[in-house]
Amino acid sequence: MKSIYHQALGEKFDRLHPELQKKFGITSEQKVMVLGQGRMTEIRGTPALIRPFLHIGSKDHVIFAERGKDVPFTLENYSYVDEQGCEAISYIRRFFFPYAIRGFDAVMSYDPEQETVVDDLGKSGRLSTVMELDVTKEGGLLMRSREMKLNNHFTFIGPRTSLYEHYEEKNQAFRVHVHVEHPLVGTLLMYEGLVHTEFLPITPNHIPERGILT
Template sequence: MKSIYQQALGEKFDRLHPELQKKFGLTSDQKLMVLGQGRMTEIRGTPLILRPFLSIGSKDHLIFAERGKEVPFTLENYAYVDERGRESISYIRRFFFPYAIRGFDAVMSFDNEKQSLIDDLGKSGCLSTQMDLDVTREGGLLMHSREMRVADKFSFNGPRTSLYEHYDEKQKAFRVHVHVDHPLLGTLLMYEGLVHTEFLPITANHIPDRGILT
């Protein structure tokens, strides 16, 4: 079975760094999860006066208002088959601030009809977007979102997300850069940091609904 990233990238997948091929080659057949642990060097974005409005999104693990430096971070990836029969991977991100733990969650799957990677956002998955993928000359992975859709019914020109990830040979870890940008408000959220990962065995009953932990 090919992973959703292999399906989306095609022959480009073989150009990824071997460690990225291992991580993004995860499938439900393997019965493994990826556990990442590290720190985000800096989390920034959104004018201070607008940050309270982001608290609305924190309930659904869409976005959050807290900002800081050297923020402890964890990531859990579960590969599973969703209720529509699609191979899917959950992204369960947790940021540990001094007075709050915030989530930034998603589920990615490959849509055979659209021949594209779909990113369902938050715990509810009510917002979704298609993702364009590419591989850099150094073997890193680039992902850029398109317009957002609400309940897969209508689209709007909302925030766009860009993600760049590459493997740091010296640190033996993944370097992650994420940028969420709004066409009118500018940068809503930007973070970058170093994440060490390991592969752990799982059983089916370890995977919660939509692969997202509450």
């Protein structure tokens, strides 16, 4: 079985760095989770006057208002079969600020009609977007979002997300870059950091509902 990223990238998947192939090649058949731990060098973005409104999104783990430097970070990826019988992978991101723990969660799956990955955002998954995937000449993975939909029906002008990840041999870790930008407001969220990753065995009972912790 090919992973959702392997299906979306096709032959380009073989150009990924071997460690990226391992990470983005997981499927539900392997019965493993990916656990990442590290620190984000800096988390920034959003004009100060608008930032308080982001607290609304923090309840659904879509976005958050806190900003800072050298922020501890964890990532959990679970590969599982969803209610429609399709392969899906959860992204459970946690940022540990001095007075709060914030989430930035998603579930990704492969859409055979569009031949790419769909990203359902937050714990509820009410917001979704289609991702464009590519491989850089250095073997890194680049994902960019397209239009955003609400409840899979209503298209609107929403934030666009760029995710870039590559493997650093020197540190034996993944370098992660994320940029969330709104066409009217500008940068809403930007962070970058180094994440050390391990693969751990799991059982189906250990996988949270929708692959997301509540």
